Amino acid sequence: DAKTTQPNSMESNEEEPVHLPCNHSTISGTDYIHWYRQLPSQGPEYVIHGLTSNVNNRMASLAIAEDRKSSTLILHRATLRDAAVYYCILRGGRNAGNMLTFGGGTRLMVKP
């Protein structure tokens, strides 16, 4: 299965933008890049996903490198509620189905 690499942890100040990186150098042409986050004591929550083009929604933006070997999740103004573990996951192609392979994720800490 295609693997993703993320920093173990990151820190941000409240109301500042946050850029969470993800490397996926073995991504296949049909793999979608998904981001989920997990707040304490809750199940994972969908954040955003994309294939080739950058994507925006009410929660975040996803910037995908031209060669698709890396991507960045952008939270435009971090709030305390955004403190969570963020997972970058590849889906589709040979990973088709609902099997999400969660790695270690990035633990985001937000300081007031």
Add this chain to the structure above:
Amino acid sequence: DAGVTQSPTHLIKTRGQQVTLRCSPKSGHDTVSWYQQALGQGPQFIFQYYEEEERQRGNFPDRFSGHQFPNYSSELNVNALLLGDSALYLCASSVGPGTGNEKLFFGSGTQLSVL
């Protein structure tokens, strides 16, 4: 609109016992997946049910089995419980068997403790 609901929220069992966990998918969803999350780890995929059949399975022994009902709800059964089965069990629902372009919606999970 109710999201994914799981029951019970907490459960305590003894080694060797059997347990059944339940999941109701989000309205309009027809696919259910189950995940196991040990403390401090990311969730691990157990299996996926679509059209009342197991469509995909992760690296879990046969002690883990499931079922999907005609109303799309699902059960996860674990036999011969081991201490290592203590974990948060998460259910996720979505539409269709999965091509990679769907969102998964997760419930809050069932916390299982095996003593």
